[in-house]
Amino acid sequence: MMKSWLEKRADLSPDKVGLYCNKNVWTFREMEEEATVLAEKIWPYLKNQMPVALLITNQPQSVFLIHALQKIRVPVLMLNNRLTYEEWQYQLKDSQAQLVIYEDRFGIEADSAVSIDELKQSERKKLTAFDSQDVCSIMYTSGTTGNPKGVIQTYENHFASASGSAFNIGLDPEDIWLCAVPLFHISGYSILMRSVVYGIAVRLYEKFDEHEMNNDLVNGKGSIVSVVTTMLQRLLDVKSDRYHSFFRCMILGGGPAPLHMVERCHSEKIPVYQSYGMTETSSQFTTLSPADASRKIGSSGKPLFPGEMKIADQDGGKCAVNEIGEILVKGPSVTRGYLNNESATNEALTDGWLKTGDVGYLDHEGFLYVADRRSDLIISGGENIYPAEVESVLASHPAVREAGVVGKKDEKWGEVPVAFLVMADQVKSESLEQFLRERLAGYKIPKLFMFVEELPRNAAGKLVRRKLKKEIDHESF
Amino acid sequence: MMKSWLEKRADLSPDKVGLYCNKNVWTFREMEEEATVLAEKIWPYLKNQMPVALLITNQPQSVFLIHALQKIRVPVLMLNNRLTYEEWQYQLKDSQAQLVIYEDRFGIEADSAVSIDELKQSERKKLTAFDSQDVCSIMYTSGTTGNPKGVIQTYENHFASASGSAFNIGLDPEDIWLCAVPLFHISGYSILMRSVVYGIAVRLYEKFDEHEMNNDLVNGKGSIVSVVTTMLQRLLDVKSDRYHSFFRCMILGGGPAPLHMVERCHSEKIPVYQSYGMTETSSQFTTLSPADASRKIGSSGKPLFPGEMKIADQDGGKCAVNEIGEILVKGPSVTRGYLNNESATNEALTDGWLKTGDVGYLDHEGFLYVADRRSDLIISGGENIYPAEVESVLASHPAVREAGVVGKKDEKWGEVPVAFLVMADQVKSESLEQFLRERLAGYKIPKLFMFVEELPRNAAGKLVRRKLKKEIDHESF
Structure with a gap:
């Protein structure tokens, strides 16, 4: 029985601050005490080594729960709290989770579920030895097929990701990492892992507020910040004072920054590391350093040490410099596969190389340019929306014959989903929306429905979303 | 086929400086070019995946050779260049090395050996794919049994060691690590690994010279330095100016520092991290931070993240706080065993826990105090001397009946070996010395021979070196 990372x-x-949230502060010793109590209360609920699901928001107790499950060494299934009840049920069933622990605000019925309030009132039972289990966390992501798949993240994956990031941006033992991204995403979860691995504090925000974070950056409350493009834009919008000298850099996810943003950050002396990564790589996999940002506009940089990347053509051969193909990644931060899904695992992984489904090229210096994310992935306010998933729900409506979903540029969210529909019967948009609302998280619901005669398809009958996208980009709404 | 760490x-x-030596400078790209040429010249000599031995001194070309062997992904056997011909032969045979590459100053005969000068004149042959091989390096250490054993160090071991060190002392991308310790030791080899993993430069010294290093520290030529106690003492002896603000810290190996040294460093504002480690842990395993140095005199600190340590009693049970027992270590930097030596591996390792052979205790805060190194290990100028090994060579002399070897305090070297001998026939010290000189490295040869009637032994007939040591400490020579 090894110690958990937090215990270690x-x-x-012991006396170093590990967590700030609101006006509260916890040392690593206090965090360990909180996690131990929770672990001893969860322990009696467990029957086996199957995953335990967490349905939580960004709260200190969520941090302690995550560490409590690492103490027990049972994999945690991080449920996206913005999904619908039906989407949660899919993940719970598919992962064969043995227990759901949920914040009281989320009502959930499952064979085995306990609210955090109930949990807190239950008896403690001293932990005994348990088998080592190298799966640390599971997060579902939808692929191009529409069926969400549980990505397995091992301790080694998280450790390699944390190391690679430190070797990239350096590490000051006094660093404080600001976390306003969700803990159930790899973006937030990975910050918790870095905190215990590096021995630095996290400042946790229940939700992102540009004024609050701006104040904290001006007042020296954080040295590193993880943001997505929309968050960075909102921060720039409210910025008037200089950030404190304690601030070191921002890690930007969710696609490369537009030129004007790069220039603004440069003139404001905000070092931004643009990054490319996914649930399958346990967080950022490539980053573009601020030094390279202006000469490599649009690039996502180079793979973190010791990760490797190659671009493959349709036959799996290696593409030449500047030639577009599928992005493949390999290294100790890359997932070993999808939970209970051998066929998806075999399809994605060959000799340790993971097919990302994303398309791009490497320039002559080895810098990555992502041309298309997962072919048709829509990124809205930092959340991934897979068109195939929304299309499959739309097509399950009795009045819908065919559906095609693409992203439309949006000033606030980056992109929003738009649906093209071929109808069997007439139906109102409101009724469609209601139908979707029961089955899909709010951010996935198309903001616009376009009723058409037919959808563009290629010779093999496959939907050509590129053409829909062209149509959207030329429309003005 | 994965890239080597240097290639990655x-x-x-590419344009960052990776190596300084004398007045010369190499970027990582230039180092990679040097390593590639060497790899392509070594490649035609290889027949299989067995180790390749290096017999080198601290030179830039030694650095390139080490990286060249990593490119080919064949394990490197690092030969201690201070050993005798006979000791080298033992290691070459025991490790089944397929090739020795040696600096011309060391003549060596082996079935397959090539001098570096010859190697440089041989043809290049383009590398083709080769099997991955996770053993990175092999270093021999003598145990209490007297027979040297080849410690297996994997890439994972070195990576974990490098990460743990960075999480401990932090990492500045501009760091330069000063290396005046031998590359064939884990102390020097691990600096090369950190350099490529972190992306920082090494400043390599052909040999330690306190004046040269003092100048470099005063002039901002290095931020981190690895030293052993004798080196630190010599540095303090010549120090007059303040070190440059670029200097961050010293990593001190080879036993805890004496109080006066800790106090001197404190008053001179030299942050010293005292450490405890061994070949089997791929470098430092515990460190004592400068902040704790004065309140924990004599301690070697706590294990680096995520390593673990426990103290075991004679039955393998866990010792209480402050109770002395054998030191056991576990973690990703710990060796998986000894080369071609299953019995030694099984004896040393249980469930990933390695018995160090060292004796010590943990205090109530978890700080390690080493009571006795490998029971009777003698550390002389940073080199380990195992009494059992010297005794066994002494006992092989026809005139010697029994031998006992212990360390005696020495102002310059820390300790020097002294031999107690029970003779069968009379023989002169000079003749004994000559006999030893053919079989043992110079630093292992006793500086004094004491002829006695009998050796102290316990009920089981086992030599009680402790009593010899007492005798030595009370003598004045």
């Missing part, structure tokens, strides 16, 4: 960290730096 | 590093930071 608490041994090393 | 050269992809990431």
Whole structure:
């Protein structure tokens, strides 16, 4: 029985602050005590080594719960709290989760579920030895097929990701990492892992507020910040004072930054590391350093040490410099596969190389340019929306014959989904929306429905979303 | 086929300086070019995946050779260049090395050996694919049994060691690590690994010279330095100016520092991290931070993240706080065993826990105090001397009946070996010395021979070196 990372960290730096949230502060020792109590309360609920699901928001107790499950060494299934009840049920069933622990605000019925309030009132039972289990966390992502798949993240994956990031941006033992991204995403979860691995504090925000974060950056409350493009834009919109000298850099996810944003950051002396990564790579996989940002506009940089990347053509051969193909990644931060889904795992992974489904090229210096994310992935306010998933729900409506979903540029969210529909019967948009609302998270619901005679398809009958996208980009709404 | 660490590093930071030596400078790209040429020249000599031995001194070309062997992904056997011909032969045979590459100053005869000068004149042959091989390096260490054993160090071991060190002392992308310790030791070899993993430069010294290093520290030529106690003492002896603000810290190996040294460093504002580690842990395993140095005199600190340590009693049970027992270590930097030596591996390793053979205790805060190194290990100028090994060579002399070897305190070297001998026939010290000189490295040869009637032994007939040591400490020579 090995110690959990938090326990090990608490041994090393017991009196160092590990967590800030609102006006509260916890040392690593105090965090370890909180996690131990929770672990001893969860323990009696467990029957086996199957995953335990967490349905939580960004709260200190969520941090302690995550560490409590690492103490028990049972994999945690991080449920996206913006999904619908039906989407949660899919993940719980598919992952064969043995227990759901949920914040009281989320009502959930499952064979085995306990609210955090109930949990807190239950008895503690001293932990005994349990088998080592190298799966740390599971997060579902939808592929191009429409069926969400559970990405397996091992301790090694998280450790390699944390190391690679430190070797890239350096590490100051006094660093504080600001976390306003969701803990159930790899973007937030990976910050918690870095905190215990590095021995640095996290400042956790219940939700992102540009004024609050701006104040904290001006007042020296954080040295590193994880943001997506929309968050960075909102931060720039409210910025008037200089950030404190304690601030070191921003890690920007969710696609490369537009030129004007790069220029603004450069003139404001905000070092931004643009990154490319996904649930399958346990967070950022490539980053573009601020030094390279202006000469490599649109690039996502180079793979973190010791990750490797190659671009493959349709036959799996290696593409030449500047030639577009599928992006493949390999390294210790890359997932070993999808939970309970051998066929998807075999399809995605060959000799450790993971097909990302994204398309791009490497320039002559090895810098990555992502041409198309997962072919048709829509990124809205930092959330991934897979068109195939929304299309499959739309097509399940009795009045819908065919559906095609693409992203439309949006000033606030980056992109929003738009649906093209071939109808069997007439139906109102409101009724369609109601139907979707029961089955899909709000951010996935198309903001616009376009009723058409037919959808563009290629010779093999496959939907050509590129053509829909062209249509959208030329329309003005 | 994965890229070597150097190749990966050269992809990431091609124009960054990776190596300084004398007045010369190499970027990571230039180092990669040097390593590629050497790899392509070594490649035709290889027949299989067995180790290749290096017999080198601290030279830039040694650095390139080490990386060349990593490119080919064949394990490197690092030969200690201070050993005798006979000791080298033992290691070459035991490790089944397929080739020795040696600097011309060391004549060596082996079935397959090539001098570096010859190698440089041989043809290049383009590398083709080769099997992955996770053993990175092999270093021999003598145990208490007297027979040297080849410690297996994997890439994972080195990576974990490098990460743990960075999480401990932080990492500045501009760091320069000063290396005046031997590359064939884990102390020097691990600096090369950190350099490519972190992307920082090494400043290599052909040999340690306190004046040269003092100048470099005063003039901002290095930020981190690895030293052993004798080196630190010599540095303090010549120090007059303040070190440059670029200097960050010293990593001190080879036993805890004496109080006066800790106090001197504190008053001179030299942050010293005292460490405890061994070949089997791929470098430092515990460190004592400068902040704790004065309140924990004599301690070697706590294990680096995520390593673990426990103290075991004679039955393998866990010792209480402050109770002395054998030191056991576990974690990703710990060796998976000894080369071609299953019995030694099984004896040393249980469930990933390695018995260090060292004796010590943990205090109530988890700080390690080493009571006795490998029971009777002698550390002389940073080199380990195992009494059992010297005794066994002494006992092989026809005139010697029994031998006992212990360390005696020495102002310059820390300790020097002293031999107690029970003779069968009379023999002169000079003749004994000559006999030893053919079989043992110079630093292992006793500086004094004491002729006695009998050796102290316990009920089981086992030599009680402790009593010899007491005798030595009370003598004045």
